Structure formats: structure tokens, C-alpha cells
Amino acid sequence: MSHVSDFLAPADLQRISNLQVLARQVVEGFTTGLHRSPHKGFSVEFKQHRQYVPGDEIRRIDWRVFGRSDRYYIREYEEETNLRSTxxxxxxxxxxxxxxxxxxxxxxxxxxxxxxxLSYLMLQQSDGVGLVTFDTKIRRYIPVRSRVSHLRVILDELDQSKPGEDTELGRVFHDLVPMLHRRGLLVIISDCFGEVANFLKALAHFRHARHEIIVFQIWDRDELDFPFKGWTQFECLEKAGLKxxxxxxxxxxxxxxxxxxxxxELTLGCRRHKVDLVPFCTDxxxxxALAAYLSRRLAR
Amino acid sequence: MTFLNAALVAGTAALSIPIIIHLFHKSRFKVVKWGAMHLLEMVIRTNQRRIRMEQWILLAIRCAIPALLAFAMARPIWQGSSRLLGDARASTVVLLDNSYSMDAARAGAANFSLAKDNVQQLIAGMQSKSEVHVVLMGQGGHGLLDAPTYDLSRITQVLGKTSAGYGTARVPQALDFAAGSLETMHEPVRQLVMLTDFQRVSFDPVEDKLITAALDRISKQAIPASVTFWDVGQDVKENIAIESLDFSKLMVGVGQKIQIRANLRNFGAANHQDLRVTLKVDGKDKGASQVALGPNSKAQVLFTQSFETAGSHVVEISTEPDALAADNSILASIPVRDRIPVLLVDGAPGDTSDDIKSETGYLQIALSPFMAGKVEQADLLQTRVIPAEGLTQKALSESQLVVLANIRRLGDDQLKALEDFVRTGGGLLVFPGDKTDTAWWNGAFSKLAPLPLGGIAGDLKEGAPSMGITSQRFDNPALELFNDPRNGSMNEAALKVWFRMRPPEKTGGALDPVVLARLDSGDPFLAEKPFGEGRVIACATAADADWSNLPARPFFLPLTQRLCVYLASNVYPPRNLEVGQQLISFLPTDAAGKKALLTGPDGVPVEVPVVKKETRGVVEYGPIFNPGLYTLVPPGGAAIHYVFNADRRESDLSRLTEQEINDLAKSHKVPVVRSLEEYKQLEHRNRFGTELWKWFLWALLAFCFLELILQRFFTRRRTKLPVKPLSASDLVGRNG
Structure with missing residues (x-):
């Protein structure tokens, strides 16, 4: 299996080293000790033998069986579908x-x-990975690819992205549906702030397009505990002047x-649409998160 | 409100400290660039008003705490709407209830002695140069001394000798008397304290307006007095009282029997099976009786007594001792006459002096039955028959009663002498007849005649209808005997002929003639008219049997006797009086200018002058408030007894309840105290105000707690609803 660093230029490597190293450390650290190694691959898997009939490719004849039985048998394999994650x-x-x-x-x-x-992990497993970044609209759309070199594109985009605009989860997701032609796994990483009803409608739209959805909801501990004391001026990060x-x-x-x-409201809505909602705190x-992803991946 | 440490009031400026702290904190705020504004904004929008209100409340409480502390340290004093009296000298009226219910004792201590002790201690505690007037409430109030005084030791001395038993407490009148006293006093501070047992009969709700009026009079004075009620009563339930005495005769003669009826009442719940009642005459035991007296019930005891000597005698009925001694006995003065000289003036004399057919024949027998029957027994009334011409000044002076029977007319001199006789207290009984000159009656005689005569009614013919006397209840003492049918009935009378007396013209005055009895036709039968100090009674028919059957009826004797005794007894002023009345005695003219000796229940003889009034000497003394026996010894004469009894309403010892006393005081805006200590505290508050620092300290503590509680309340459930931190278990398989 090719190492991720083989596909990155020194300058790029320097730029995105933090993300890359982190991704590798996390994935490899996480996978160590698991009973089933992801490195064995899922490309082909033996299913059964059947007798050769004229027209079958000669190279698919199992010569070991011919040596033992003096008959022609064809080896049949079950082709595994690769996961397409966005x-x-x-x-x-x-x-x-x-x-x-x-x-x-x-x-x-x-x-x-x-x-x-997640990108690194998916590409390691030969799954296809795409990336969408958004705020009030879709800022960048990187289609799904399963090449390992695709990681560089994703990491580059992630590194260049900066937060700062207002959010319109509902409208953005509606716009995204037509862009995702093939069904797959959608991994939404967001704080999900905004109108819950609009967000759930958008999830329903995805589900209608037969996408599997997992939502990683990101919280800061302050937002959960509200530990502030003394007079405080709260200034909005999305709307300038609102304080x-x-x-x-x-x-x-x-x-x-x-x-x-x-x-x-959010949890019940997601459950209703059979969407996995995984709240996360930055600490x-x-x-x-990887455990949650794999749990979902294995459940498919 | 004033402050003992006024400088510390400036400390209330400390209330600005919480405000400064608040502003300081607000100015040093933190800035947080916040992401979850959509969560926070909704909270701010919906709770902003509440939060602001809560912050204002907390700020107000925090400001109040240092302010209250400063107030408490400044020692504020509440004085109400009046200025503080300080050490100013006071004029005090002590209204002391000395009615006889105050003699009620429990465990050996009488209410009055307790009240007296309190008053003496109160006076002893007064600063020098205080002005005091002790007013005794019995019978409407009168001063212990004649006027207010600064000599406190003298008051204490006289008060020590004072006892209760002075009749009924009349609260409105007593307060009015006290108001009058306060007006005459001099010091700049006025106080009135009323010590009473709050007996229920003394505080009749009907008199409440009178109490209000008296208190208003006090409050509207130039220097209004602070009034205090002082409850000195004790609950005493059991009491037996002899309420009154009734006598069968208005006047008794030597050797005649008189029935004395004592009315007893038990005010308690105890049952007395054999209650002993004794009779004393002139201090000597004359008889005893036993009576059963149930709880809250009445009983009567009857004694029959005769007197061997003429003159003034004293009868005393008494029963067994109880908590209230004053009503366990009752006194009465009975004048016993040897003879009452009666002058019968006959307008139609018979052939002989004892001719029964004469106009006064039947009267003579009826008034002196023993003499007529030649029986050796005393007649009270000693009759003498004279013709009309014999009615002279001399004859009148030897009589106490004159009966005119069928007199045609009198000469002017005779009439004037007769008017003088009646005016000075003599009695006149007039029977008209066929000879009566109605023109003279309605003219010259009209001054004395109770009613003018109209025409003659009825007919003497055989078979002509006769007229009866209407049955009615009689109020006149001479006739009330006939209210009891056992004493005879005037229904038996049948009048053939009578004079129509014209109905009286009522002016509303005390001298108006009164119809005592009427005929069935409605015409007056007996009419009375006061004249001077004497009385005149006129009958509508003749005294003999020519016009009616009266002389032949059994009631004729008691009727004529009682009418004569009633008219004759007026010669002597009443001797059985109620406390608060004046003692009056008529003496011979030659006693005028001399001194009579009067000895009251206290045993101290007092010389009283005899004043000449018209044709006699008169003694006037009083009003007298101390009940009991008074003996008047005129110069050169025999002793005359006067009895002053207290109103027995006070025998009902039930008191107002504590709640009723408080309500009464509250309705009159007067404080009530129940001990000397309480009174001193009240006076101290009046003089120096009420210190409030304790209240402010309590308020301070309360505000501290309130601040703590409200702060926790406003941030409630802050620790009760901790947010569960996220964990790995939340992440894996959370949504199933």
C-alpha cells in the first residue's frame, strides 16, 4: 500500500503536514490492535466454482482443480462495492x-x-472520498475519488478553508443534493446551529436521494456548560454588530x-430520518469520531 | 420620628455602595465572541424584562441593607403624631371606680384595694410639682378632694381612708366630670387614667355614644389629655344580693303590723338550699328565715313587724356573707306615727256628731275603724269632723290632712289658708256632692282643684243604670294595692250619680293633673294634682252613700285609708333614698337658725345648719354618695333616720371579656393596661417615644436572608440541572 507522503510535494507536505501527520497518527493508532486489519483489502472475494462453458475467459480457469480432477472449472469472485463518502x-x-x-x-x-x-482512513480502505465546504452557500465541491493521491486535494482544501460567514444549512444542503449523482455516505461535520426544522428538511431531502447520513455535531465545552461569570458582552461571530x-x-x-x-429537537429529528447524530466536544x-465512523461503516 | 444618634443617619449614604459596586462590575465587563448566539438571543429576548426586574429587586435589597444598619445605629424613636413629652410636668386625673362592685374580693383581695394600691404607687412615682385630681366614679363622678392639688401626700392620705361601695359606676358622666376637671388644671401635659373593673352593667352599649362624646370633649380641649383605661377587675362569679324591700303600708302607726318583703337574687351558679335571712330593727335581731335560692334565680322572704314606739326606726334585712359584702344587707327607714290628725270638713252634717248619714259619717268610720268600734287599738288616722265654717288657720295647723266632703264653697280667707296649707306640704282630699257650687269649684277653687267640674251625670231613680270603675293597673302608691285582686277590687263599685270632670290639659310639666282611676264611661274617677309641696286628690262622686255604694264596699276602707296616708305622708320628705340624692328634712320653725347633727355610716358627726323656709326649718345636705344609714338629730328633737341605698344593678359582677375590653378601647382609640408596670411603659413611650432600633435590626437580618434566598431563587436550579458531559457512550450507537 502506498504511503500518503509519497503523493505530496515537500512544500505541500510542509503546508499540510500538520493535518497529514495527525491523520496518519490517529488512524494507525486507532487501527492497531483491531482483529481485522483494514490493509487486507476488499477488492475481490472467492464465491464458488462452476463448470467451464465455451465463451468463458481461459485465464479464469482454476488449473489446480483441473490438475486434481481433470475437469475445467471456472473460479467465480464476488466483487465488493467500494464506499463513496462525501x-x-x-x-x-x-x-x-x-x-x-x-x-x-x-x-x-x-x-x-x-x-x-476520516479522509485518510477512507482512502486507506480504498473507499472514495469527496469534500464539500459551505457556509451560506457551497464554497468548494471536490468530487468523490478513491485514489490515494486524492487525499492531497482534500487536505489542501481543508487547510485553506477559514470560517467567518453566516450559516444556511437547509438551503445549502438542498443545493447539494443534485450535485451528488450516486448514492453514498454523507458525513456532515457541523455545529448544526440554525433553524432545526430547515436542517431536518434538508436531511430528509438527502435521505430521499437514498444517501446514508452521519452527522458529527461539534460543540465547544463553553457552549454546553455556559460557565461565564460577571458582566459579559457576547458578540456574534456570524453577524457583525450583534452583541x-x-x-x-x-x-x-x-x-x-x-x-x-x-x-x-435535533436528536429526535435525526432519529426520525434514520440519521446518525454524533455530538462531539472539542475536548x-x-x-x-473514527470509532463512530467505523461502527457506522461496519453496520452497512 | 427623631434619632438619638442623629449623626449616624448620614450613614444611610452607604446605600450607594451596592450601586457603585454594580456600576463598577458593569464597567469592567468581558468580551466573548460567541457562536451559539441563536441559543442565547432567544433567552435574552424572552427573559430580559424578568431579569431586569430581578436585578432591580436585588439591587434595592442590597441598597437597603447598609441603610437599615445605619438607621439602627442612629437609634430612631417613633413618637407618632404628637410631640414627645419628655420630663414635662403633668396634670393627671385619676378616675377611680369606687362603685360597690369594686368591693368584690377574690382570695381576700378586693378590686378596690388593689386599684387603690396601684393609684398610690402611681402617685408616689410622679415627679414633684405634679398636679393630680382623683375622681371617684360612683354615681357619676365626684372629686376625692374638692379641687385638683399639687399636695400629693394629702391625696395619698385621703385615698387611704376611702372605701368602695359608692353606688353605680356611671362611666360617661364620670368621664365628663373628669373632662371638666382637666379644663381647670394647669400643667402643659394632661393625662387621664381610668381604673375600673369593666363591669358589664357599667359599659352598656347604649351608652357607648356618651362615652365617645365625653372622650371627644377631652380630645378637643386646648391641651388634649392622653387617656388610658386600666383594667383592675378580677373575675368573681358567685354573689347573692338583696335587691329591694317592699312594705305593705306607706306609713305605719304604733302597734300596727307591717309586712316587709325582701327580694333576693342569686347571680351565681351555686345552689343555696338553706340560705339564712335575718331581720334587724334598730340594730336588734327580730327574726330570721331560711329560703332556697337556686342558680341565677330569685326568691322572696316575708317578715311581719310592729313597732311599739313612734318615731324613726331602721329595718335591716341581711343574708349570709359572700364575695361582695355590700349587697348582702339592705336598710330601710320607717317612720312610725303615733297619730295622723285628719280634719274632716262636712258640708252636709247630720243631726248628731256621729250620725252615719252625715256626709263624713262613712269616712270617719273607714279612717278610724277602731275608734268607731270603740276598740282599744290604735288608729293611725285620728279624725276630727268640723263644719265648713270651722275650717280656720288654727284648725289647719293642727292637721296634716284635710278632707272636704260636699262643701258648697269656702270663704276667701278659708281658701287662702287652705292653699297655704297644701302649698307647704299638706294633703287635701275632696269629695263633691249635691251642694257643691260648680261655679266656685271651677273659679276660685280651680287653683287647688285637680280638674274642673262639668255637669252631673247619672240618675238616682230606681232602676236607673249605674256606672262601675274601670279595672286597670294602678301606678299611684295609694292605689297599687288593688293591683293584687286579693286586696279587694274596685269593680264592685256602682255609681248612680257623679260629676263629669273635664279631661286634663297636658302641658308636659310636672304639675299637670293626673287621672288615677276612671269610670267605665271614661270619665275620671280620681284625679291628682300637685300644689306646692303638697298634693290634692279629687273624687268624682260623693263620700257618703247617696250617689253610690262605695261606703258599703269592702275596698272603701283600704281605699280611703291609703289615699289619706298617701296624702299625709307627703308632709315628710322621703327617707329612703338612692345614693347621689340630697338629704332633706323638714323641722319645726323654731329650729331654724340652729344646727342639726348628722352622723353618716363613717360614724363622724357633722353639724348641718337648719334654714328657715317659709313656715318651717329645713335641713338640706348632699348629694350623698356613700350608701348607708344617716342619723339626723335636730336641735331639741328626736333622731330621724335616712337610708341611702346603692343601685343593685352592680350586684351582677359579670365583667366584659378581655377581647371585649380590647375592642372597646380600640373603638375609642384608647390604650388598655392591666398593671402598674404596663402603665409605666406606656407613659414612658408617651414621654420619650418608642425606640425602633430593634425593629430595624430585625429588618436588616430579614433583608440579608431575603437577599440570599432571592439570589438563589433567581438563579434557581443552577446546580440542580447539571448538563451531562459528553462521553464515548454518547458517541457510539447513540442513535441506535
Missing amino acids: LIVDRSGSMAYGGGVPGKVSKFDYATRLAAC HMIDPVMLRQAYMENLERFRS EPYSN
């Missing part, structure tokens, strides 16, 4: 939140690293209730 990464402004703490990973950083890991000066202690209870309502290890 990573849909949210690069809206809200994904830029990282708590303002130096050294802490923002939600977007976490999303890109997660996307890199509120509040005493967060007084509002925490109402915020937590609203958060719970949002999460339960969680990436391996958890």
Missing part, C-alpha cells in the same frame, strides 16, 4: 469559536482535523433549558 464540512462563523483561550482548538480546527482523519451585555449567571438556567430543547479525542 465529507460536508461547515465553515460558518459559529465554527470559529474556541473559547478565546490560547492553544485551545476551535470547533472549525477540530472539524478539519476530523475530516482529514449583548448581560450578567450570564442570571441567564444560565434559561440558556441551559433552551440548549436542552435544541438538542432534543474529545478524534479516535472517538
Whole structure:
């Protein structure tokens, strides 16, 4: 199997080294110790023998069986369908939140690293991988390819993407449906902020096109615990000029209730559309995401 | 409101500290660039008003805490709407209930002695140069001393000798008296404290308006007094009282029997099977009886007594001792006459002096039956028959009663002498007849005649209808005997002829003639008219048997006797009086200018002057408030007894309940105290106000707790609903 670094130029390697190294470390670290190694491949698998009939290709005759039985038998193989995965990464402004703490990973950083890991893993398994980045509209669409060299394209795009605009999950996903001609696995990496109803409608649209969907919802711990104290001015990351000066202690209870309502609406909606919703916090290890992905992959 | 440490009030500026802290925190805010604004914005939008309100409440409470602390340290004093009195000198009226219910004792201590002790301690605690007037509430209030005084020791001294039992407490009148006293006092601070047992009968709701009026009078004075009610009563339930005495005769003669009926009442719940009742005459035991007296019931005891000597006698009925001694006995003064001289003026004399057919023949027998029957027994009324011409000044002066029977007319001198006789207290009984000159009656005699005469009614012919006397209830003492049919009935009378007396013209005055009895036709039968200090009664028919069958009826004797005794007894002013009335005695003219000696229940003789009024000497003393026996010894004469009894309403010892007392005081906006200590505290508050620092301290603590509770409440469930952190189990197979 070709190593990912073989396909990358030194300059590119330098640029995207962080993502690449991280992806490799995570995937290999994760796969070590598993009973079934992904390196054995899934290309062909023996199914049965049948008698040769005129017209069959000569090279498909099993000569070992001929040697033992003096008869011509053809080896039949079951061809395995390769997985076609499209990573849909949210690069809206809200994904830029990282708590303002130096050294802490923002939600977007976490999303890109997660996307890199998944891409690497999929390509390692000879699955096809594509990438879509979006905010208010689709910013970049990279079609599904299963070549290992395709990883470079994906990593390059992930590295160049920066969060900053408003989000329109519903409209973007509706626009995306016609672009995905063949059915496959859609991996949505987003905080899913916005109108829940629109988001669920879009998921329903995907499901109608017979796509399998797994949603990695990225949270920051601050968004889940709302730990702020003292007078604080909250400035919106998506809409410039929108800000509120509040005493967060007084509002925490109402915020937590609203958060719970949002999460339960989303969870129930996804369950209704048979969509896997996997919430993630940026302080969680990436391996958890890979485990979730493989769990879903093996379930197919 | 004032402050003892006024400088510390400036400390309330500390209320700005929370505001400053609030502004300081708000100015040092953090900036967070926030992603989940859609979650936060909805919360802000829906909770902004509530949050702002909660923040204002918390800020207000936090501001109040240092302000309350500063207030508490400044020691505020509440004085109400009045200014503080401080150490100013006071004029105090002590209204002390000395009615006889205050003598009720429990465990050996009478209400009055407890009240007296309290008053003495109150006076002892007053600062020097205080002005005090002790007013006793019995019978409407009168001063212990004649006027308010600064001599506190003198008040204490006199008060020590005072006892209760002075009749009924009349609260409105007593308060009015106290209001009058307060107006005459001098010090800049006025106080009125009323010590009473709050007996129910003394606080009749009907009199509530009168109490309000009296208190209004006090409050509208130039210097209104602070009024305090002081409850000094104790609950005493059991009490037996002799409520009254009734006598069978208005006046009794020597050797005559008189029935004395005592009315007893049990106000308690105890059952007395053999209650002993004793009779004393002039201090000597004369008889005893036993009576059963159930719970809350009444009983009567009857004694028959005769007197061997003429003069003034004292009868006392008493029963066994109980919690209230004052109503366990009752006194009565009975004047016993040797003779009452009666002058019968006959307008149609018979052939002989004892001719029964004369106009006064039947009267003479009826008034002096023993003399007529030549029986050696005393007649109270001693009759003397004279013709009309014999009615002279001299004859009148020897009589106490004159009966005119069928007199045609009197000479002017005779009439004037007769008018003088009645005016000075003599009695006149008039029977008209066939000789009566109606023109003279309605003219010259009209001053004395109760009613003018109309024409003659009826007919003497055989078989002509006769007229009866209407049965009715009689109010006049002379006739009330006939309210009991056992004493005879006037229904038996049959009048053939009578004078129609014209109905009286009522002016509403006390001198209006009154019809005592009527005929079945509606015409007056007996009419009475006061004249001067005497009385005149006129009958509508003749005294003999020519016009009616009256002399032949059994009731004729008691009727004429009682009419005569009634008219004759007016010569003597009443001797059985109620406390609060004046003692009046008529003495011979030669006693005028001299001194009579009056000895009251306290045993201390007092000299009282005898004043000449018209033709006699008169003693006037009082009003008298101390009930009991008073003995008047006129110069050169025999002792005359006067009895002053208290109104027995006070025997019902039931008190207002504590709640009723509080409600009464509240309705009159007057505080109630129940001990000297309470009164001192109240006076201290009036003088120096009420310190409020404790209340402010309590409020401070309450606000601290409130702040803590509200803060937790406003951020409620902050720790109750922790958000479950995400874990690997959430990630794998979460959606099934």
C-alpha cells in the first residue's frame, strides 16, 4: 500500500503536514490492535466454482482443480462495492469559536482535523472520498475519488478553508443534493446551529436521494456548560454588530433549558430520518469520531 | 420620628455602595465572541424584562441593607403624631371606680384595694410639682378632694381612708366630670387614667355614644389629655344580693303590723338550699328565715313587724356573707306615727256628731275603724269632723290632712289658708256632692282643684243604670294595692250619680293633673294634682252613700285609708333614698337658725345648719354618695333616720371579656393596661417615644436572608440541572 507522503510535494507536505501527520497518527493508532486489519483489502472475494462453458475467459480457469480432477472449472469472485463518502464540512462563523483561550482548538480546527482523519482512513480502505465546504452557500465541491493521491486535494482544501460567514444549512444542503449523482455516505461535520426544522428538511431531502447520513455535531465545552461569570458582552461571530451585555449567571438556567430543547429537537429529528447524530466536544479525542465512523461503516 | 444618634443617619449614604459596586462590575465587563448566539438571543429576548426586574429587586435589597444598619445605629424613636413629652410636668386625673362592685374580693383581695394600691404607687412615682385630681366614679363622678392639688401626700392620705361601695359606676358622666376637671388644671401635659373593673352593667352599649362624646370633649380641649383605661377587675362569679324591700303600708302607726318583703337574687351558679335571712330593727335581731335560692334565680322572704314606739326606726334585712359584702344587707327607714290628725270638713252634717248619714259619717268610720268600734287599738288616722265654717288657720295647723266632703264653697280667707296649707306640704282630699257650687269649684277653687267640674251625670231613680270603675293597673302608691285582686277590687263599685270632670290639659310639666282611676264611661274617677309641696286628690262622686255604694264596699276602707296616708305622708320628705340624692328634712320653725347633727355610716358627726323656709326649718345636705344609714338629730328633737341605698344593678359582677375590653378601647382609640408596670411603659413611650432600633435590626437580618434566598431563587436550579458531559457512550450507537 502506498504511503500518503509519497503523493505530496515537500512544500505541500510542509503546508499540510500538520493535518497529514495527525491523520496518519490517529488512524494507525486507532487501527492497531483491531482483529481485522483494514490493509487486507476488499477488492475481490472467492464465491464458488462452476463448470467451464465455451465463451468463458481461459485465464479464469482454476488449473489446480483441473490438475486434481481433470475437469475445467471456472473460479467465480464476488466483487465488493467500494464506499463513496462525501465529507460536508461547515465553515460558518459559529465554527470559529474556541473559547478565546490560547492553544485551545476551535470547533472549525477540530472539524478539519476530523475530516482529514476520516479522509485518510477512507482512502486507506480504498473507499472514495469527496469534500464539500459551505457556509451560506457551497464554497468548494471536490468530487468523490478513491485514489490515494486524492487525499492531497482534500487536505489542501481543508487547510485553506477559514470560517467567518453566516450559516444556511437547509438551503445549502438542498443545493447539494443534485450535485451528488450516486448514492453514498454523507458525513456532515457541523455545529448544526440554525433553524432545526430547515436542517431536518434538508436531511430528509438527502435521505430521499437514498444517501446514508452521519452527522458529527461539534460543540465547544463553553457552549454546553455556559460557565461565564460577571458582566459579559457576547458578540456574534456570524453577524457583525450583534452583541449583548448581560450578567450570564442570571441567564444560565434559561440558556441551559433552551440548549436542552435544541438538542432534543435535533436528536429526535435525526432519529426520525434514520440519521446518525454524533455530538462531539472539542475536548474529545478524534479516535472517538473514527470509532463512530467505523461502527457506522461496519453496520452497512 | 427623631434619632438619638442623629449623626449616624448620614450613614444611610452607604446605600450607594451596592450601586457603585454594580456600576463598577458593569464597567469592567468581558468580551466573548460567541457562536451559539441563536441559543442565547432567544433567552435574552424572552427573559430580559424578568431579569431586569430581578436585578432591580436585588439591587434595592442590597441598597437597603447598609441603610437599615445605619438607621439602627442612629437609634430612631417613633413618637407618632404628637410631640414627645419628655420630663414635662403633668396634670393627671385619676378616675377611680369606687362603685360597690369594686368591693368584690377574690382570695381576700378586693378590686378596690388593689386599684387603690396601684393609684398610690402611681402617685408616689410622679415627679414633684405634679398636679393630680382623683375622681371617684360612683354615681357619676365626684372629686376625692374638692379641687385638683399639687399636695400629693394629702391625696395619698385621703385615698387611704376611702372605701368602695359608692353606688353605680356611671362611666360617661364620670368621664365628663373628669373632662371638666382637666379644663381647670394647669400643667402643659394632661393625662387621664381610668381604673375600673369593666363591669358589664357599667359599659352598656347604649351608652357607648356618651362615652365617645365625653372622650371627644377631652380630645378637643386646648391641651388634649392622653387617656388610658386600666383594667383592675378580677373575675368573681358567685354573689347573692338583696335587691329591694317592699312594705305593705306607706306609713305605719304604733302597734300596727307591717309586712316587709325582701327580694333576693342569686347571680351565681351555686345552689343555696338553706340560705339564712335575718331581720334587724334598730340594730336588734327580730327574726330570721331560711329560703332556697337556686342558680341565677330569685326568691322572696316575708317578715311581719310592729313597732311599739313612734318615731324613726331602721329595718335591716341581711343574708349570709359572700364575695361582695355590700349587697348582702339592705336598710330601710320607717317612720312610725303615733297619730295622723285628719280634719274632716262636712258640708252636709247630720243631726248628731256621729250620725252615719252625715256626709263624713262613712269616712270617719273607714279612717278610724277602731275608734268607731270603740276598740282599744290604735288608729293611725285620728279624725276630727268640723263644719265648713270651722275650717280656720288654727284648725289647719293642727292637721296634716284635710278632707272636704260636699262643701258648697269656702270663704276667701278659708281658701287662702287652705292653699297655704297644701302649698307647704299638706294633703287635701275632696269629695263633691249635691251642694257643691260648680261655679266656685271651677273659679276660685280651680287653683287647688285637680280638674274642673262639668255637669252631673247619672240618675238616682230606681232602676236607673249605674256606672262601675274601670279595672286597670294602678301606678299611684295609694292605689297599687288593688293591683293584687286579693286586696279587694274596685269593680264592685256602682255609681248612680257623679260629676263629669273635664279631661286634663297636658302641658308636659310636672304639675299637670293626673287621672288615677276612671269610670267605665271614661270619665275620671280620681284625679291628682300637685300644689306646692303638697298634693290634692279629687273624687268624682260623693263620700257618703247617696250617689253610690262605695261606703258599703269592702275596698272603701283600704281605699280611703291609703289615699289619706298617701296624702299625709307627703308632709315628710322621703327617707329612703338612692345614693347621689340630697338629704332633706323638714323641722319645726323654731329650729331654724340652729344646727342639726348628722352622723353618716363613717360614724363622724357633722353639724348641718337648719334654714328657715317659709313656715318651717329645713335641713338640706348632699348629694350623698356613700350608701348607708344617716342619723339626723335636730336641735331639741328626736333622731330621724335616712337610708341611702346603692343601685343593685352592680350586684351582677359579670365583667366584659378581655377581647371585649380590647375592642372597646380600640373603638375609642384608647390604650388598655392591666398593671402598674404596663402603665409605666406606656407613659414612658408617651414621654420619650418608642425606640425602633430593634425593629430595624430585625429588618436588616430579614433583608440579608431575603437577599440570599432571592439570589438563589433567581438563579434557581443552577446546580440542580447539571448538563451531562459528553462521553464515548454518547458517541457510539447513540442513535441506535
